[in-house]
Every structure is written in structure tokens, then in C-alpha cells.
Amino acid sequence: MSTLLFAAASGAYGAKIHTPHIDYLSILPILIMMGGAVLLVTASSLFRQVMGVGSATFITVGTAIATLVAALFQWDHVVTHGAKVTIAGSIAYDGFSVFIQIVVAIAMLLTALIADGYLKREGIDGPEFHVLAMLSASGAMLMGSANDLIVIFLGLEILSIALYVLAAFNHKRAESGEAALKYFVLGAFSSAVFVYGIALVYGATGSSNLPQIADYLSKNVVASNGVLLAGLALLLVGFGFKIAAVPFHMWSPDVYQGSPSPVTGLMAAIAKAGAFAALLRVFVSSFGTLRADWQPIVWGIAILSLVVGAFAALVQKDIKRMMAYSSINHAGFILLGVQAATVRGVSASLYYLFAYMFMVIGTFAVITVVARDGDSGHQLTDYRGLGKRQPLLALAFAVLLLAQAGAPFTTGFLAKFTVVAAAVDIHSYALAVIAMASAAVAAFFYLRVVVAMYSPVGAVGDLSDLDAGELDAGPISVASPANAPVSVHGQNDAVASLSVLTEGPPTSAVADRMVRVPGLTTVAIGLSVGFTIVFGIIPGPIVDFAHQATLLFT
Amino acid sequence: MIGAASALNGNISGEWYLALAAVLFAIGAFGLLIRRNVLVMFMCVELMLNAANLTFVTFANMLHDIGGQVLVFFVLVVAAAEVVVGLGIVVAIFRRRANATADDFHLMKG
Numbered sequence: 001m002s003t004l005l006f007a008a009a010s011g012a013y014g015a016k017i018h019t020p021h022i023d024y025l026s027i028l029p030i031l032i033m034m035g036g037a038v039l040l041v042t043a044s045s046l047f048r049q050v051m052g053v054g055s056a057t058f059i060t061v062g063t064a065i066a067t068l069v070a071a072l073f074q075w076d077h078v079v080t081h082g083a084k085v086t087i088a089g090s091i092a093y094d095g096f097s098v099f100i101q102i103v104v105a106i107a108m109l110l111t112a113l114i115a116d117g118y119l120k121r122e123g124i125d126g127p128e129f130h131v132l133a134m135l136s137a138s139g140a141m142l143m144g145s146a147n148d149l150i151v152i153f154l155g156l157e158i159l160s161i162a163l164y165v166l167a168a169f170n171h172k173r174a175e176s177g178e179a180a181l182k183y184f185v186l187g188a189f190s191s192a193v194f195v196y197g198i199a200l201v202y203g204a205t206g207s208s209n210l211p212q213i214a215d216y217l218s219k220n221v222v223a224s225n226g227v228l229l230a231g232l233a234l235l236l237v238g239f240g241f242k243i244a245a246v247p248f249h250m251w252s253p254d255v256y257q258g259s260p261s262p263v264t265g266l267m268a269a270i271a272k273a274g275a276f277a278a279l280l281r282v283f284v285s286s287f288g289t290l291r292a293d294w295q296p297i298v299w300g301i302a303i304l305s306l307v308v309g310a311f312a313a314l315v316q317k318d319i320k321r322m323m324a325y326s327s328i329n330h331a332g333f334i335l336l337g338v339q340a341a342t343v344r345g346v347s348a349s350l351y352y353l354f355a356y357m358f359m360v361i362g363t364f365a366v367i368t369v370v371a372r373d374g375d376s377g378h379q380l381t382d383y384r385g386l387g388k389r390q391p392l393l394a395l396a397f398a399v400l401l402l403a404q405a406g407a408p409f410t411t412g413f414l415a416k417f418t419v420v421a422a423a424v425d426i427h428s429y430a431l432a433v434i435a436m437a438s439a440a441v442a443a444f445f446y447l448r449v450v451v452a453m454y455s456p457v458g459a460v461g462d463l464s465d466l467d468a469g470e471l472d473a474g475p476i477s478v479a480s481p482a483n484a485p486v487s488v489h490g491q492n493d494a495v496a497s498l499s500v501l502t503e504g505p506p507t508s509a510v511a512d513r514m515v516r517v518p519g520l521t522t523v524a525i526g527l528s529v530g531f532t533i534v535f536g537i538i539p540g541p542i543v544d545f546a547h548q549a550t551l552l553f554t
Numbered sequence: 555m556i557g558a559a560s561a562l563n564g565n566i567s568g569e570w571y572l573a574l575a576a577v578l579f580a581i582g583a584f585g586l587l588i589r590r591n592v593l594v595m596f597m598c599v600e601l602m603l604n605a606a607n608l609t610f611v612t613f614a615n616m617l618h619d620i621g622g623q624v625l626v627f628f629v630l631v632v633a634a635a636e637v638v639v640g641l642g643i644v645v646a647i648f649r650r651r652a653n654a655t656a657d658d659f660h661l662m663k664g
Contacts, residue, residue, distance in 0.1 A: 150625050157632045161639050168643050177647045178659045184640050185595055189586055191636070192602035195629055196579055199606045202622055203572075203613035254662045321662075 020088035025077065027091060028070045029101040030141045033108070036063030037134035044127045056127035057116040057520070060134060064109035067141075071101040079548070085147055089209050092147035092281070099350055099549035100144025100277040107269040107357050108137040110524045114365045115262040117518030121373060122170060122260075129169060133266060136162035140274030149198045149208040149235075152278045156194065156242065159274050160187045163267055167259040170375060179258025186241065186251040194238025200231030210286040217289045232287060232294060236301075239282075242275035243331045244324075246304035253316075256324035257378070261371055264320060265364030268327050269357040276334055276353055284341045291341050298339045299431060305332030306438040313445045319367060319378045322445060323360075326404060329442050330356055336419040336435055340426045343550050348418035351546035355411035355532070359403050362528025366397040369517050383449055385457030389514055394453045396529045403532045405446040406439050410536035414543070571612040579605035590655050596640055603633045 024031070040059050044051040075098045083094030091097075115129055139158030146152040164187060168180030202208045204227040205216045240248035256264050283294060309329030316322040330352075337349030370386065370393075371377045387394040403412035416439055423432040517525075535542045582601035589595055607626045614622025 150628055154628060154632065157636065161635055164639050164643065168646055171646065174650055175661050177643065177650065178661050180643045181592065181647060181659060184636075184643055185586070185592070185599075188596075188599040188636055188640065189583070189602070191632075192579075192582065192599055192606065195603060195606040196609065198625070199575075199609035199613065199622075202610065202625070203616070206617050206619060208621065208625060257662050 021086070023084075023086040023091075023093065025074065026084075026086045026093035027145070028074065029067045029105065030138050030145070032067045032070055033063060033105070033134055033138040033141060036060065036066070037131045037138065039063075040127050040134070041131045050125045051127045053116055053119045053125060053127075053129075056130045057112055059127075060112040060130040061109060063134060064105055064112060064137075067105040068102065068109065071098055071105055074098045074101070085211065089211065090148040090151045091145050092210075093145065095549035095551065096277070096281070096346075096350070097145035099354075099546065100273055101141045103273050103354050103357050104137050104140045104144070104270050107266060107273070107361060108134060110358075110361045110365070110527060111262055111266040111269075113520040113524040114265065114361070114368055117521045118260065118262050118368050118375075120518070121516075122172065122375065124170070129166070132162040132166050132169075133263075136160075136166065136266070137270055140270040143274035144277040146278060146281070147210050149201065149210065149213075149282070152282070153191070153195060153198060155274060155278070156238075157191060159271060160191065160242075163187075163263070163271065166263045166266070167255060169263060170260045173258070173260075173375060175258035176260060177258075179255045182251055182258075183255040190238050190241030190248070193234050193241075197231045197234030197236075197238055200227050200234065202231075204228035204231060210281065214286045214288070217287070228290075229293060232290065233297070235282060236294065236297060239275055239279045240301060243272055243279065243334075244328050245301045245331045245335060246308040246328060247301075249305070249308070249328045249331075252328060253312075253321045253324040256327070257318055257320045261320070261364050261368035261375055264323070265361040265368075268323075268360045268364070272327070272331065272334070273353050273357060276338070276349060280338060280346055280349060283338065284346055288341065295339055295341065298335055299428065302332050302335035302339055302431060303434055305329065305335060306435055307332075310438040310441040310445075313442065316445075317379060319380065319383070319449065322449075323363065323367070326442065326445070327360065329438060330360075330404070332438065333416060333419050333435060336423045336428075336431060339428065339431065340422040342422060342426060344425055345419075345422040347543075347547045347550040348415075348422040350549055351418055351543060352415040354542060354546065355403075355415040355535075358528045358531045359400055359412060362400045362525055362532070363397070363404065365521055365525045365528065366393060366400065369393070369515050369521055372515055380449065380452050383452045384455060385453075387454035388456070390517070393515070393517060393525075396525050398450045398453065399529050399532060401446040401449055403536070405443040408536075409533070411532050411539070411542070412536070414536060414539045418543070568612050568616040572609060575605045575608040575612065578602075578608065592644055592655070596637060600633060600637070603629055 036059065040056060040063075043059075044056070074093075075095070078093065078095055078098055083092070085092055111133055112130060115133065119125075119129055136159050139155045139160070139162065142155030142158060143152055144155075146155050164180055164184045167183050168177050170176040198208060201213065204225055205213045207213055207216065237248060241251070244252040256268070259267065283291075283298075287294060305328050309325050309327075309332055313322045313325035313329065316325060334349050334352050334356075337345040337347075337352065339345070340348070367378065368375070370382055372382075383397075386397070399410070403410035406413045406416040416435075420432045420435050423435065579602050582598045582605060585598035585601070586595050589598065607629055610622045610626050610629070614620065
């Protein structure tokens, strides 16, 4: 009561309430991205008819490009004026944050292009997909610039909550809702763990602000402080869930498989970018003095992710599940840079995130178009003969997969090389060796898809690849006597004979048809492949970019 | 009556609140892992978030820092937004089938 009176009295006498100075340039890309989402949803509600996907895509692409331009302007500004901390110390405005904004803005741009074709094909109208994607992108960007644990948490939630909805977006597929629920329950669990970790760190250090925590830790010797270490462990668990590192990866195969394909690409790119950015900032810069405590744990998580990701992907039949385990494997690689906790390690991780963003979104763009109507063709058999039917699409997919495997002359090779070099730098030889071995194992499952694409569709081995689920799915079972010889025939004969014999196309005949690649998706795939190859051959610019971003780290 | 309450407050040290929060958090985490009803799982998440809130408030009081109490508002808002989305997803699934038991969500395996 007395405080209320006091507030009223001071208000009456015109006492100023001091609000922090807000440097709008430091949050300009986030504002543009979030503003674009708000504008789009508001604009669409003003019209009587449902807004078409085309115009929503147009606005989204425009917003993403504006965000990118603002981020590039920021980069110029940071390089000339230096890094700083703004808005009462809660936002860091440095090369590191600008780097993440650029990565996320490009990811949003590519996803908008891919989603356009997907939404039209699936007959999902309205601007909501793009609105949610932009909101979640702004969350990832906020995580990149957050300089306070609670701001990281807010960014994490803006990112995740929009992604939960996006995962459920295709209401025609039962898997989509199931994926969303699994993602939601485990995501909410990990957020709660993360918040409790923040609470414990706050209690132990007296602040949730990262520089103040670092300051406290450098001035006070906190050997075996139980509360602080527990908080640190809980933060690591929270991050582990978001980056899908083993043993916190259980959600990711189901969620990757069930979500609409463009969403999976976006999820893989920006959730990793945002969460790794925050992880690097919290652990390397704030808890750097405690690295003896957390480095062994990150070491273990990295090894588990590398090994489990590579080996579990080998036995997957569904390509999106395989990509989920592949992304777990990639998380292990990026953790190599985190574990090193050196300038070299951080810049290697940043470079990896940039390269991975292009590779994974391009890969999911191809997966989106190959899946056809209903977003259901994700078996390896759906890729059989793609090299003959659509050589360019198959070539693009092969390049992206080989880049993920770490083939030379692609950004993927350089990304793997830099993180392993960073691990060797701090004498983590065991980790480096395991990483390279896991890359060799991983190459096997990427190559399996490439081989499938370039093998003829009518090969006798086809039937053995079809599992029971797929047999049930087709309108006419492939195993039924009428169709049994089909898979032994050459592909043209098979199509011809089937179109005469049956009305509903059986599975193998569907796989023979060309898939339609919308123009905008072609642009997105082209950009991904172009980036992966051009900057794989001329690595200088991006490596320097990532390195400079690290030097401008507050 | 008011005097008795304040005397009681004075006697309970911060550690007890922290311990209570830890117990609540553990109940929430354990419940989330063993309960199969999705709505009960949501409640467990809420319990975990509120345990974190109690920890924030207790530490803010112990450290004489208003910052920790402010953080609680952020967590509350996020928790509300999270539940809105979670219930929306459950409703979307309910339209497909008539229950919300975690054991039934097994379309995807591998």
C-alpha cells in the first residue's frame, strides 16, 4: 500500500522513471523480422478473402531480404565502430550476434521459397505458415544477440512455440499432429529444466546477466559450489534438448519425420543456429572460468552424438528419420568447437552453422518435392531412378548429401575440417579421431541415398526394400498377383502396362512419375547448391567472416 | 493473527523455500516422465516452471535484489503462451481420435 502511494505521489510531482537507452540499430533485424510477421497477420485480417500463399510468400521474402540487408548494415557498423552491449546490458551487439542474424535471415528466405510450393501443393491457404516461420526466426535471432539468461529464455520460447505450431501445420497428416505433441511435451520439459537452471545460476551468482556472471566468477573463487554447478548442468540439459544432442535427442527422429518437410528444414537450421549461439555465448564467454567443470561433460555429449547419430542413421528406412540422426551427428561435430572453447573453436562452430544451414535447407527442399502430394514419399524407394528421370534434381541432391558427408570441394568438408582442427588444437585427440571415424560411417548412409537415386527403378531388389507399412499404404498392394511382375519390368513398360491395367496407381508406378519442382523451390535449391560448391572451392570469404565474427565477440 | 503469520515468516529461512521448490520440480519432472495423460503432463510442466519461479523469488529475497522477482513475470507469460499452444495441439489431435494418452502416439517408430 505504501509503495503504491509513493509511486502515485512521485508520479504527481513529475519524478522521472529511468528507462534504459534503447539502441534501435542493435535490434533492427529482429524488429524487421517480427514486424514483418505482425504486419502480415494484420494485413491478412483486413481482407475479406483468405490471403493467397503467393502474396504471403512475397511479403515474407521481402521481409527476409530487408532483415538480411539490415544485418549486413549492422555488420558494417560493428566492424567500424566496434562491439557493445545495449538495452541495460541485455542485448549484445557484436560480430557474433550479427553473424547469427545473417544465418537466420538467409534460412528464413530459403524456407519461404520452399514453403510456397509446398503450401500450394498441399492446398493449405493463408499467411499463417509464413507468420509463424518469421516469428520463430526472430526468436532464433534474439537468442543470437541475447546477453542475459532470461533474454535467451525468451528467444528460445519465441523460437520453440512457433515451431510447435508449425510442426502441426499439415492437418491432413496424422503424423504432423503427433510430431507437434511430442515436440511440445519434450520442448516444454526442456524449457522448464532450462528455467530452473537459470534460477540456480541466478541464486549462485546474484545476476542473470552474462557479463555480470562472468565478472562475479572471475572475482570470486567458487570451487565446488553445488548450486552453481547444478544450474550449469541444467542449462546444458536445456540446450542439449534444443540442439538434439545425445542423450537428449529422443524427440528429434519423430519430430523430423512427422513435421511438414519445409518446417523440418527450418527447424534443423534455425533451432540449431539459435541454440548453439546461446550455448557458445553462455558457456564459452560467461562460464569460461569454469571450463574445467563443463568441458568433460560436453566432451561426452559430443562423442555420444557423433556415434549414436552416425550408427542409428544407418538402419533408417525413412529419409527424414535418417536426416534427423544425421542432424544429431552434425550437432556432435559443432559441439567439438564448443568443447574446444577457444577463438578457433567458436569460429569453427559458427562456420559449421552457416554451412549446415544451406546444406540442410537445400536437402529438405529436395525431400519436399520428392515426397509428392500428401508429403508421404519419404522411403528410399521413392528416390530410386531419380537420377534418370530428373538428372538435375538428383545431381543437386547428391551434391548436398555429399557435402553433408564432408566431401572435398564443398563447404561441408571445410566445416568438418575446421571443427576437428579446433579439437586437435586443444589436444582432444580422442574426440578428433572419433569425429573423423563417425564422418566415415555417416558417409555410408548419405551414399546409400545417392546410389539409390542412380540405380534403375525396376531392379529386382525393390521388393525387399518395401516394408509392410508401404505395402498397406498403396491403393493396390504391390504384392498382389496382378502387380507382382511390375517391379521386374523396365520402368517404361511398367508404367504403360499399369496405366492400362489399373485405375489407382500402385506405389512403384507413382515412384516412376516425374516430380514437379516449383520455380521458387528451384531457386532455393540452386542457392543452396551454389553456396555449398562455390564457397567450398573458394573458402576464404566465409571462413574470414566467421573468424571476424569471433574477434568481435564481447 | 497477522502477528503470528509474520512471526512464522520470520522463522522460516530461505533454504526451506529452495528445498520446497526442488521437491516441486522433482515431482513435476517425475510426473512428466511417468504419467501417460497428456493433460496431466502439461500440469507437470507447469509445476516445474512454478518451482523455478519459487526459486527465483526466494533467491531475490535472499540476495535483496528485485531482478529475480521481475524474471518471474517473464516465466509466467511464457508458461501461459506455452499452454495455449499445447492445448491447441491437443484439441487438434482430439479431433482425430477420442483420447489423449501418450501411449497411443506411436505412428512413428524406428
